[in-house]
Amino acid sequence: MATQHSRSAARMMMAPAVVLLLGWMLVPLVMTLYFSFKNYLPLRGGDLGWAGFDNYVRFVSSSAFWPSIQATLIIVGGALIITVGFGVLLGILLNQPMWGQGVVRILVIAPFFVMPTVSALVWKNMFMDPTNGLFAHLWRFFGADPVVWLSDASLTSIIMIVSWQWLPFATLILLTAIQSLDGEQLEASEMDGAPALKRFWYIVLPHLSRAITIVILIETIFLLSIFAEILVTTGGAFGTRTLTYLIYQRVLESQNVGLGSAGGVYAIILANIVAIFLMRIVGKNLDA
Amino acid sequence: MARAVTNQRKAINTAAAWIVGLLIFFPILWTILTSFKTEAVAIADPPVFLGFDWTLENYRTVLERSNYARFLWNSIIIAGGSTVLGIIVAVPAAWSMAFVPSNRTKDILLWMLSTKMLPAVGVLYPIYLIFINLGLLDSRLGLVVVLMLINLPIIVWMLYTYFKEIPVDILEAGRMDGASLKDEIIYILTPMAIPGIASTLLLNFILAWNEAFWTLNLTAAKAAPLTAFIASYSSPEGLFYAKLSAASTMAIAPILILGWFSQKQLVSGLTFGAVK
Numbered sequence: 001m002a003t004q005h006s007r008s009a010a011r012m013m014m015a016p017a018v019v020l021l022l023g024w025m026l027v028p029l030v031m032t033l034y035f036s037f038k039n040y041l042p043l044r045g046g047d048l049g050w051a052g053f054d055n056y057v058r059f060v061s062s063s064a065f066w067p068s069i070q071a072t073l074i075i076v077g078g079a080l081i082i083t084v085g086f087g088v089l090l091g092i093l094l095n096q097p098m099w100g101q102g103v104v105r106i107l108v109i110a111p112f113f114v115m116p117t118v119s120a121l122v123w124k125n126m127f128m129d130p131t132n133g134l135f136a137h138l139w140r141f142f143g144a145d146p147v148v149w150l151s152d153a154s155l156t157s158i159i160m161i162v163s164w165q166w167l168p169f170a171t172l173i174l175l176t177a178i179q180s181l182d183g184e185q186l187e188a189s190e191m192d193g194a195p196a197l198k199r200f201w202y203i204v205l206p207h208l209s210r211a212i213t214i215v216i217l218i219e220t221i222f223l224l225s226i227f228a229e230i231l232v233t234t235g236g237a238f239g240t241r242t243l244t245y246l247i248y249q250r251v252l253e254s255q256n257v258g259l260g261s262a263g264g265v266y267a268i269i270l271a272n273i274v275a276i277f278l279m280r281i282v283g284k285n286l287d288a
Numbered sequence: 289m290a291r292a293v294t295n296q297r298k299a300i301n302t303a304a305a306w307i308v309g310l311l312i313f314f315p316i317l318w319t320i321l322t323s324f325k326t327e328a329v330a331i332a333d334p335p336v337f338l339g340f341d342w343t344l345e346n347y348r349t350v351l352e353r354s355n356y357a358r359f360l361w362n363s364i365i366i367a368g369g370s371t372v373l374g375i376i377v378a379v380p381a382a383w384s385m386a387f388v389p390s391n392r393t394k395d396i397l398l399w400m401l402s403t404k405m406l407p408a409v410g411v412l413y414p415i416y417l418i419f420i421n422l423g424l425l426d427s428r429l430g431l432v433v434v435l436m437l438i439n440l441p442i443i444v445w446m447l448y449t450y451f452k453e454i455p456v457d458i459l460e461a462g463r464m465d466g467a468s469l470k471d472e473i474i475y476i477l478t479p480m481a482i483p484g485i486a487s488t489l490l491l492n493f494i495l496a497w498n499e500a501f502w503t504l505n506l507t508a509a510k511a512a513p514l515t516a517f518i519a520s521y522s523s524p525e526g527l528f529y530a531k532l533s534a535a536s537t538m539a540i541a542p543i544l545i546l547g548w549f550s551q552k553q554l555v556s557g558l559t560f561g562a563v564k
Binding site for chain 1: 294297298301302304305306308309310312313315316318319322331333334335377378380381383384385387388390394396397398399400401402403405406407408409410411412413414415416417418437440441444469494497498500501504505514515516518519521522529532533536539540543544546547548551554555558559563
């Protein structure tokens with residue numbers, strides 16, 4: 001029905017958003033690419049000429065690179081397993097008839113709204129502190145030696161903090177997906193005598209597969225770039241230096257922009273690999 | 289008999305769900321409780337849960353010491369400004385994509401989403417450099433712009449999803465009666481779109497409020513919002529549990545309340561309509 005007139009008007013109306021995002025994407029991206037091929041040390045001589053692929057090679061061959069990849073994978077993987085696993089269970093639990101469902105929902109969702117710096121500091125000091133933290137009290141109560149969480153179990157600690165932040169997101173989305181499950185199909189299988197575990201495995205889980213995929217993809221994109229949680233807890237020490245944190249240190253702390261930019265390009269590529277899968281699912285949904 | 293069984297099952301469900309819910313909420317509850325203790329009670333061994341003398345001393349100290357009001361104001365300006373600006377840019381775009389779709393609309397939508405996937409750290413230095421050159425470092429304006437751009441894809445997507453649900457017939461009826469494009473937007477579309485715009489506003493305000501990469505890296509003293517205010521408590525001399533708790537409570541309380549209102553929109557907003 002759209003006329004020629006409304007079409008050009010539509011294009012005009014889209015222009016600001018498109019131009020802004022195009023600029024936001026292209027300008028920094030081109031600059032990062034440019035710097036990544038340069039020897040650029042703002043505090044130690046500035047622009048020292050072209051570096052070819054040196055920065056890319058040096059970034060990957062530095063002793064900090066593989067540990068950072070490992071830390072990233074452990075944190076992302078650990079948080080995904082915990083949030084999706086408990087998210088499914090919690091989603092099913094919250095979908096059951098009960099008293100005060102609305103209140104419980106609010107309690108469960110709350111951590112999502114806590115800013116990263118607050119949750120990291122609260123966990124670090126009030127729970128994981130080896131002398132005064134609640135965990136230390138709990139451990140002592142049972143006669144055990146308190147764990148020095150952030151240095152002796154640093155990755156576990158970060159995973160715990162991040163999982164606490166993201167469990168509400170997973171739960172909420174999986175709960176929404178469960179609510180759209182066909183109740184009659186479940187009832188029929190229940191009457192046919194299918195045990196609960198089988199009903200879960202053959203009916204509930206397949207129904208949730210799409211929602212689980214979406215949770216995994218979206219969380220991965222956010223988890224790959226967690227920053228504040230590491231900055232205020234360990235500052236990248238004790239093996240918690242993720243790829244994001246390593247690049248941050250190269251760029252802003254040691255001011256080696258060329259090297260950091262090469263790392264940035266790696267991070268962009270990594271994120272895009274995940275993004276392609278997410279976009280495919282979202283795109284499919286647009287057609288429907 | 290059957291009823292008794294359901295009630296029993298319901299009781300078990302209720303107990304289980306409440307225990308889990310309270311466990312998940314506990315860190316927040318504990319922070320709020322601790323904020324009303326004296327520093328001595330806050331680190332008492334064994335920990336004290338409720339039987340202590342409540343005090344407002346920590347709030348008073350935090351307010352006096354760290355100029356909390358300025359951080360709060362910065363947070364409001366940055367989160368509010370970026371969200372409002374984003375909505376202004378996104379409404380026309382989402383409108384045209386929802387009501388005058390072309391065969392490129394889907395590609396544009398997906399491309400916009402893809403800009404959201406760009407890892408911030410990958411473009412940290414360029415943005416840093418641009419900010420230095422434009423004198424935007426540690427300014428509220430700079431953060432308003434950056435957070436607007438970061439959230440723009442989500443804003444467009446959310447609005448698009450809402451606008452899609454407005455029946456086109458009404459718009460066509462308006463056009464038949466001779467409504468111009470401007471009239472159409474102001475008198476027909478806007479009233480119907482207000483709920484969608486409101487929830488978009490809410491969710492993006494929350495996201496901008498809690499953003500903790502750019503707000504930490506692009507501010508120092510002047511424009512720092514609450515995320516940075518709290519981060520300043522990570523230094524050893526700031527390690528006082530009760531005061532940390534009071535500061536934390538003040539930083540999260542406004543957003544917790546807003547968040548509870550926005551929980552319905554959260555799912556479709558954060559999954560780009562892929563889960564409804």
